[in-house]
Amino acid sequence: MKAKKIERELVRILGEDNVSSDVGDLIPYERDDQFAFISPHRPDIVARPSTKEEVQEILKLADRHKVPVVPLASGINRKGLCIASKGGILLDLRRMNRILEINEEMMTATIEPGVSFGQLVEEARKVGFRVITPYAPSTASVLANYMLRGIYGTATRHGIDHLINIEVVLPDGTILQTGSAAFNQSLPYCNIVNGPDLCKLFQANPGTLGVITKGVIRLYEMPEVIEPLIVVYPDYTSMVEPSIEMTRRELVASCWPMMFTGAAMKILTNSMNEDVYMMWLYLEGDREQVERDKETVEKITERSGGFFLPDTPMLNRDTMIKDQIWERTSVSGWKGGNMYGCSFYGVMKLATRYYEATRKISERHGFDAFHYESVPVAPFHGQLTYNDPCIFWNGSNTEEIKEIKELHEEIKRSLIDIGIYGWFRPFPSVVDLSKLGRYGEMWKKIKGLIDPNSIMNPGKPPL
Ligand SMILES: Cc1cc2nc3c(=O)[nH]c(=O)nc-3n(C[C@H](O)[C@H](O)[C@H](O)COP(=O)(O)OP(=O)(O)OC[C@H]3O[C@@H](n4cnc5c(N)ncnc54)[C@H](O)[C@@H]3O)c2cc1C
Structure with a gap:
């Protein structure tokens, strides 16, 4: 009964074409090749938003009804991170694939979570810039990869952190801007604001604290x-x-x-x-x-x-x-x-x-x-x-x-x-909070503070 009501609400927010509970539409999301460690599980509904306002409405709805939400940016992660272990709404973000800005002066790109490496590399190249890329398929999401901190061809020189700022829809539907965007949204190119760097707090949390709807990332000069x-x-x-x-x-x-x-x-x-x-x-x-x-x-x-x-x-x-x-x-x-x-x-x-x-x-x-x-x-x-x-x-x-x-x-x-x-990453089969002492306790407390109803990707660290 509750499931039908939620589906009706989702259809009101996104339209019929972007919501489905048909088994045929859900099966592709139920497993990945890490099934030996993370058991396959089918979501109840898939929802495909295209704006942050839609994401806000969906999270408010899910939070009110305490329904799990699993964000998926491109879904090629091999480690069970997008498996809806407790069912609920699979939030497929692939329609949010706009490159909002390439700023040549600041050497940044501002992108949505559905933007793939293939897409961004092509755009950045037009103005002579290079995107730091993993050895992953070119359909991988840039923001999901940078949020999880990856490993890249050039990691020896350029390191593994190329994310400057993010915009996050929190589980209660409110919006958090990190870094300089918190102070001045028209100058979002700097991770330094008056206090701690909250962008880092959201990194390496596999969709367990909120939904990233926008990010500012670093671009680099192409070497001669x-x-x-x-x-x-x-x-x-x-x-x-x-x-x-x-x-x-x-x-x-x-x-x-x-x-x-x-x-x-x-x-x-x-x-x-x-x-x-x-x-x-x-x-x-x-x-x-x-x-x-x-x-x-x-x-x-x-x-x-x-x-x-x-x-x-x-x-x-x-x-x-x-x-x-x-x-x-x-x-x-x-x-x-x-x-x-x-x-x-x-x-x-x-x-x-x-x-x-x-x-x-x-x-x-x-x-x-x-x-x-x-x-x-x-x-x-x-x-x-x-x-x-x-x-x-x-x-x-x-x-x-x-x-x-x-x-x-x-x-x-x-x-x-x-x-x-x-x-390397917050994979459920390796991360064990009990081995992390006070750090593990604090991580869990922060999760409880931001997501008190535990709707965000349950079953993934921090458990
Ligand atoms: C053949 C192969 C080679 C690879 N090589 C590399 C490599 O060399 N280096 C490397 O770094 N990676 C590599 N990868 C991993 C790949 O790059 C990552 O899987 C990818 O970056 C993240 O996957 P995704 O984009 O499909 O995100 P998804 O699988 O969609 O999401 C990953 C996690 O992030 C969460 N998430 C996604 N979007 C959001 C959002 N907007 N807000 C909040 N949470 C979100 C999801 O819930 C999930 O927990 C490889 C993968 C393959 C298949």
Whole structure:
């Protein structure tokens, strides 16, 4: 009865075309490839707003009736973050896809949550700017990705935080502007206001504090020269010192020390089937600077026992440059079925230990299609690195589902034993508030303060 009443109200707000409770319309939202950790669940209704005023009305309605709301910006997140674990309204924001401004002077873009990387890259390029992009499909939402803080090709030089300000519709339907927009909405280009930076408070909360309806993000100058290099090493340990040195001396914009087992290479390339240890580097800047940096990088490589890989049809200079500035049309490489990842922030000098421990666990559980990367991230103080042990696996095999669940618990325990800074994103299968002490308690209190009826994406951290 209540469901029918809410549906009628939603139709009044959005019109019939943008509300549905038909099973056929709901099924696409009920699961993602993380189903081994987050059980599939169907929302009761999907609603597709196109303005912040509509979002305000929907949240007021949901709050009044204590109905869960799950925001979805593009829905490609692989980690169960958009699964409506308690049913309710799936708020599909893909119609909110306007680029509101590209400000050349301030080097910013102001965008809605449905704007994709593909869309923004194209617009920004028209005025000579670059968008910092993940290695995700080009349909991924820029705001959702920046809100969750991602990992990017250029993380070594430009870091992982490109969000300046946001506009958020809170669960009671009121609007919060962060940063300078709180003070002067016509000058929203600065995250500094009189008090704390509330934009950061909303980052890494997976739709659990409100709905972001607008964001101001940083754009960057396109460098004059992008020089890609691939260096091959005999083992993981040999890559650690050179990557620390190249990063500290600011010689590279990107530095990706990676390991692929032969089985993983076979999935990715169909041809190569040997274990490889390789470092992907991108040098960027004006011609003179890149030439100078390249000379130093060559010396470091020689000293550390690496050798440069010549161009091959699959890995060549042209495709690597296109990847770095997002001039690609497809993402390949995930054709092995499901991909497990347990990404985290750690210490570069411990990268070999992380790699060896996770590879051993992976082999013990029968998974040989293993891949590891540890990427130094700016600012590099304390050797901060993004690390990702990944496994290609088969989600249709019930034995493998059982193994991957056990493996996940073992990987988490062994990484914590070695010592890490924390997990990459607020994924429900890794974040445990009880391990976060006073910080965990405060996070929960803040959630209670902002969302007292707990309508926003229940089942996701902070639980
Ligand atoms: C093949 C592949 C490769 C990838 N590589 C990378 C990579 O290299 N680096 C990287 O950073 N990521 C990578 N990703 C992850 C991808 O970029 C993220 O999934 C994406 O940025 C966020 O997903 P989305 O845009 O579909 O958001 P969604 O899945 O729609 O949302 C993600 C979360 O944010 C919440 N949310 C969404 N919109 C709002 C809003 N407006 N207000 C409040 N909450 C909201 C949702 O409720 C959900 O919890 C990869 C993904 C794939 C599939």
